[in-house]
Amino acid sequence: MRVGIQGIPGSFHHQVVLDYFGNASEISYYKTFEQVAKAVFEGRDQYAVLAIENSIAGAILPNYELIDRYGLSISGEYYLPISHNLMALPGQKIEAIKEVRSHPMALLQCKKFFEAYPEVLLIDDIDTATVAKRIATDGLKGIGAIASKTAAAIYQLEILASDIQTVKDNFTRFIILQREKPESTDAVNKISLKITISNEKGSLAKLLTLLSDYGLNLSKIQSVPVIEKPWDYAFFIDAQFEGHVDFRSALAKIKLEGAEVKVLGEYISRK
Numbered sequence: 253m254r255v256g257i258q259g260i261p262g263s264f265h266h267q268v269v270l271d272y273f274g275n276a277s278e279i280s281y282y283k284t285f286e287q288v289a290k291a292v293f294e295g296r297d298q299y300a301v302l303a304i305e306n307s308i309a310g311a312i313l314p315n316y317e318l319i320d321r322y323g324l325s326i327s328g329e330y331y332l333p334i335s336h337n338l339m340a341l342p343g344q345k346i347e348a349i350k351e352v353r354s355h356p357m358a359l360l361q362c363k364k365f366f367e368a369y370p371e372v373l374l375i376d377d378i379d380t381a382t383v384a385k386r387i388a389t390d391g392l393k394g395i396g397a398i399a400s401k402t403a404a405a406i407y408q409l410e411i412l413a414s415d416i417q418t419v420k421d422n423f424t425r426f427i428i429l430q431r432e433k434p435e436s437t438d439a440v441n442k443i444s445l446k447i448t449i450s451n452e453k454g455s456l457a458k459l460l461t462l463l464s465d466y467g468l469n470l471s472k473i474q475s476v477p478v479i480e481k482p483w484d485y486a487f488f489i490d491a492q493f494e495g496h497v498d499f500r501s502a503l504a505k506i507k508l509e510g511a512e513v514k515v516l517g518e519y520i521s522r523k
């Protein structure tokens with residue numbers, strides 16, 4: 253089985269592949285999330301793992317757009333506890349660090365830590381582990397990376413400060429994507445939807461009431477702009493349920509009310 257991720261060994265995406273699929277999976281490493289989605293769409297990879305949301309930094313909006321545009325199907329999810337560490341070439345003191353590079357989501361999760369170091373420049377980069385590797389292979393002095401302890405061990409960097417994320421309990425939710433929708437099973441208890449409603453008074457309230465009436469418990473609602481219609485919005489919705497909830501009837505009813513409904517995935521909640 254081949255799984256695509258953005259990043260390199262030691263990145264958080266890599267950790268999710270190991271946790272979710274085990275050691276036996278083959279991994280394709282890409283520089284961008286777009287390349288990851290495209291490889292699944294073209295059948296080069298069977299699965300993709302994509303970060304979608306972090307408990308401190310919020311949603312990774314462009315990834316919602318990718319799932320939608322490539323018509324991919326969500327077949328699972330995974331919540332990874334994220335511990336960030338500041339690391340540099342061995343022997344350097346924290347005072348010698350002028351610049352810290354990492355994935356933008358990782359930098360956002362550690363913003364508070366750097367308030368004590370206002371002279372340090374924070375720069376967005378490809379992913380956490382790639383920066384660690386670059387510092388090690390190019391012998392870059394004065395530059396720090398924010399990455400996992402695994403990345404520090406792989407690329408032999410020294411940890412200058414550990415657990416520097418703003419709150420200790422920090423999780424990123426990742427989704428597992430496939431090109432084709434997998435067979436539906438009775439174990440399914442979560443659905444992800446994209447719903448586009450008209451901009452009329454009460455239309456969102458009506459939609460939410462309907463979901464609740466059918467026993468669907470909303471776990472996430474994210475609005476995204478409809479780019480062809482400025483100031484109109486679509487909603488990415490995750491809903492959970494217990495037992496035999498007739499979510500298909502709920503979706504049929506929502507469509508009858510005039511909304512556009514796209515099912516992005518039916519899967520088992522891992523929370």
Ligand SMILES: O=C(O)C(=O)C[C@]1(C(=O)O)C=C[C@@H](O)C=C1
Nearest residue numbers: 263264265303355357379380424
């Ligand atoms: O840079 C990495 O190691 C990643 O796996 C990327 C990523 C992200 O896309 O949000 C994954 C989890 C963390 O929240 C920070 C960065």
